Amino acid sequence: MAKITLSDLRHSYMPNPSNDEDWALKYLDLSWDDGGAYALLGPSGCGKTTLLNIISGLLVPSHGRILFDENDVTALAPDERRIAQVFQFPVVYDTMTVFDNLAFPLRNRGMAEPEVKARVNEIAEMTDLTPMLKQRASGLTADGKQKISLGRGLVRTDVNAILFDEPLTVIDPHLKWQLRSKLKELHQRVANTMIYVTHDQTEALTFADKVVVMNVGEVVQVGTPVELFEKPQHTFVGHFIGSPGMNVLACDINNGKAFLAGTEMKTSNKADSKSGKTEIGIRPEFISFADEGLPVEVTRVSDAGRFSVVDVMHKDLAIKLLVNEGENIPSEGAKIAMKPEQSRIYADGWLIEEASA
Amino acid sequence: MSLELKEISKRIDGQTHIYPTSMTLEPGSFNVLLGTTLSGKTTLMQLMAGLEKPTSGQLFFNGVDVTNTKVQNRNVSMVYQQFINYPNFNVFDNIASPLRVAGLPDAEIKSRVGRFAELLRLSPMLQRKPSELSGGQQQRIAIARSLVKDSELILLDEPLANLDFKLREELRDELPKLFAEKNCVVVYATTEPVEALLFGGYTAALHEGRVTQFGSTGSIYREPDDLISAKVFSEPPINTANVKKQGAEFVLANTIRWKAPDALAGLPDATYIMGLRPHLVGPQAHGKQSVQIEGEVLIAELSGSESILHFTFDDNTWVSLAHGVSTAKIGEHSTFHADVSDAFYFHADGKRIRA
Numbered sequence: 056m057a058k059i060t061l062s063d064l065r066h067s068y069m070p071n072p073s074n075d076e077d078w079a080l081k082y083l084d085l086s087w088d089d090g091g092a093y094a095l096l097g098p099s100g101c102g103k104t105t106l107l108n109i110i111s112g113l114l115v116p117s118h119g120r121i122l123f124d125e126n127d128v129t130a131l132a133p134d135e136r137r138i139a140q141v142f143q144f145p146v147v148y149d150t151m152t153v154f155d156n157l158a159f160p161l162r163n164r165g166m167a168e169p170e171v172k173a174r175v176n177e178i179a180e181m182t183d184l185t186p187m188l189k190q191r192a193s194g195l196t197a198d199g200k201q202k203i204s205l206g207r208g209l210v211r212t213d214v215n216a217i218l219f220d221e222p223l224t225v226i227d228p229h230l231k232w233q234l235r236s237k238l239k240e241l242h243q244r245v246a247n248t249m250i251y252v253t254h255d256q257t258e259a260l261t262f263a264d265k266v267v268v269m270n271v272g273e274v275v276q277v278g279t280p281v282e283l284f285e286k287p288q289h290t291f292v293g294h295f296i297g298s299p300g301m302n303v304l305a306c307d308i309n310n311g312k313a314f315l316a317g318t319e320m321k322t323s324n325k326a327d328s329k330s331g332k333t334e335i336g337i338r339p340e341f342i343s344f345a346d347e348g349l350p351v352e353v354t355r356v357s358d359a360g361r362f363s364v365v366d367v368m369h370k371d372l373a374i375k376l377l378v379n380e381g382e383n384i385p386s387e388g389a390k391i392a393m394k395p396e397q398s399r400i401y402a403d404g405w406l407i408e409e410a411s412a
Numbered sequence: 413m414s415l416e417l418k419e420i421s422k423r424i425d426g427q428t429h430i431y432p433t434s435m436t437l438e439p440g441s442f443n444v445l446l447g448t449t450l451s452g453k454t455t456l457m458q459l460m461a462g463l464e465k466p467t468s469g470q471l472f473f474n475g476v477d478v479t480n481t482k483v484q485n486r487n488v489s490m491v492y493q494q495f496i497n498y499p500n501f502n503v504f505d506n507i508a509s510p511l512r513v514a515g516l517p518d519a520e521i522k523s524r525v526g527r528f529a530e531l532l533r534l535s536p537m538l539q540r541k542p543s544e545l546s547g548g549q550q551q552r553i554a555i556a557r558s559l560v561k562d563s564e565l566i567l568l569d570e571p572l573a574n575l576d577f578k579l580r581e582e583l584r585d586e587l588p589k590l591f592a593e594k595n596c597v598v599v600y601a602t603t604e605p606v607e608a609l610l611f612g613g614y615t616a617a618l619h620e621g622r623v624t625q626f627g628s629t630g631s632i633y634r635e636p637d638d639l640i641s642a643k644v645f646s647e648p649p650i651n652t653a654n655v656k657k658q659g660a661e662f663v664l665a666n667t668i669r670w671k672a673p674d675a676l677a678g679l680p681d682a683t684y685i686m687g688l689r690p691h692l693v694g695p696q697a698h699g700k701q702s703v704q705i706e707g708e709v710l711i712a713e714l715s716g717s718e719s720i721l722h723f724t725f726d727d728n729t730w731v732s733l734a735h736g737v738s739t740a741k742i743g744e745h746s747t748f749h750a751d752v753s754d755a756f757y758f759h760a761d762g763k764r765i766r767a
Contacts, residue, residue: 099546099547099576100546227448227449228448228603228604228647229448229649232648232711232713232720232722235711235713236710236711236722236742239711239742240742254576254578255576255577256577256715256716257577257713257714257715257716260714260715260716260737261711261712261713261714280714280716280737281737281739283716284716284717284736284737285737294578295578296716296717297716297717298715298716298717299581300578300581338717340717340735357609357610357612358609358610358612358629358630359606359609359610360605360606360609360633360689360691361689361733364610
């Protein structure tokens with residue numbers, strides 16, 4: 056187990072990167088505490104796989120260092136890093152028994168058989184594989200096989216970290232929660248550093264204590280699930296986390312006040328006029344129909360069962376809001392109110408920090 | 413056009429894949445086939461398209477029997493989960509291919525492709541090859557191709573399943589708009605109840621080769637005929653538990669009691685099955701008729717804006733769905749509040765007890 060430090064990391068797949076787009080990873084400086092549960096979350100192409108490969112040693116970064124505790128491992132090969140990895144698709148030896156699959160990494164490293172047995176039994180117990188230890192792996196269902204992969208990831212006691220790369224992709228939707236729960240429970244029991252890579256917000260937020268959100272080669276926010284929802288540091292995070300995502304509405308700043316299509320809006324932070332491209336971010340759940348507010352035209356109502364997603368237009372601004380089942384949606388003369396404490400100004404995508412009052 | 417299935421069934425090697433099914437899809441309608449993997453969605457679509465021949469029954473397009481008409485002569489398009497494009501054609505030629513096959517003049521092809529590329533936001537990349545595009549863009553090409561030729565029947569088999577979460581959300585938003593102006597019959601297969609709800613239109617709940625209920629999407633969700641349809645249309649899964657009717661009350665786990673709805677007052681004393689959707693169970697008292705359930709948390713799944721808590725109560729796993737980000741820990745003892753005023757009740761055989 057180790058603390059992992061990524062120091063001043065940059066990576067490009069090109070020999071001579073010149074402009075910003077040439078970098079798959081633009082700049083990264085982070086540290087992950089020993090024993091923490093982390094997630095790397097972002098859309099395809101955001102750089103998370105590049106970063107994963109740098110940590111596991113498949114890729115040497117163009118710039119910067121990786122430290123496990125105080126040791127620089129930047130130049131070390133994957134097998135010298137003592138990292139366990141669990142992949143999208145279960146990697147099992149079909150002809151071997153479940154026991155032999157779990158024992159494989161230990162026997163490979165020459166562990167004595169009595170110790171192998173004790174350790175495999177312990178891990179099988181944790182992963183609910185005990186009743187199947189003598190069965191061939193080939194007879195197991197997809198989630199059973201993925202449990203073997205998980206178990207093999209956990210079986211070694213000498214690993215610095217365990218990396219998970221979208222490990223629940225092949226699992227039936229209605230079984231996912233059980234494996235999610237298993238993973239969390241395992242983390243609590245083994246207290247190993249775990250890093251979970253995914254494009255799925257539910258996977259990331261459910262597993263991790265801290266989530267690293269990435270977009271186009273850079274980290275846009277590191278935060279707890281509550282922080283990512285309540286106070287997105289970047290419009291991308293607001294859009295990506297939550298369904299539907301945060302409204303991002305172009306606004307004008309005049310004398311320190313924010314205007315949406317000419318109407319002054321109260322916000323929880325302030326911007327000055329030289330802030331660059333400015334936008335107001337507000338989540339659909341913090342907007343409601345009201346007697347006073349922005350006049351809007353309702354363009355679409357999508358019934359999601361327990362609530363409706365309502366699309367409205369104010370002049371040329373498209374806005375989404377959520378209305379609970381059973382609540383009234385006005386057909387004419389509709390006005391909407393936005394909670395000022397949940398409305399924030401972003402400049403060039405980034406949250407403008409709230410000035411201390 | 414309209415599509416009518418009359419007692420259509422499919423058996424393969426002595427195994428029934430689709431039990432005799434009758435339904436009529438109206439002109440211009442959006443129809444969702446909702447069911448888990450292997451419930452028969454793909455088979456039913458292939459029967460509708462003519463890619464599979466039914467073992468029994470008949471299929472009518474606009475009242476004309478097409479049961480024995482080849483798929484090439486039926487004017488249908490299909491979009492699959494694994495998007496299929498011609499890798500050596502650029503985006504324009506991919507979208508244009510069915511029009512070229514139909515022998516349309518170039519000017520017409522150009523204007524139609526341009527229009528659908530615009531709708532699907534593919535205009536800036538018409539000259540590029542599919543392999544240079546993201547998965548979402550590639551699937552949009554396949555969708556554009558299915559729309560461009562004015563098919564009378566468009567079948568989409570889990571077209572968003574392989575896409576990133578956010579892309580799925582975006583396309584879910586766009587798809588109904590694309591079909592709104594068309595008069596074709598659209599059939600869309602999915603495993604996700606939320607997709608069915610957001611698309612609106614009509615939904616057929618499918619379970620083990622049977623359409624258990626077909627009707628307007630809202631009515632299937634709010635008024636399921638039976639326990640299976642209620643289960644098919646609930647994600648996270650609907651909570652079910654045995655409840656005893658005792659006089660004017662329902663009793664859960666011998667300890668939790670509430671007054672039965674007036675309409676069920678006359679129901680004889682017996683054991684019934686209650687179905688309670690997860691959003692009716694939450695951390696705070698809510699709704700018209702709230703009862704308390706003490707549980708032990710198995711996990712809190714966080715989706716960003718909502719939390720799904722799985723917990724055990726009375727040797728049963730329960731699910732709560734509430735707005736906000738939960739900080740509940742595994743193993744924690746917690747009090748949940750269930751609004752039973754919107755509960756469903758079923759007979760032991762699964763038939764819904766209607767008020």
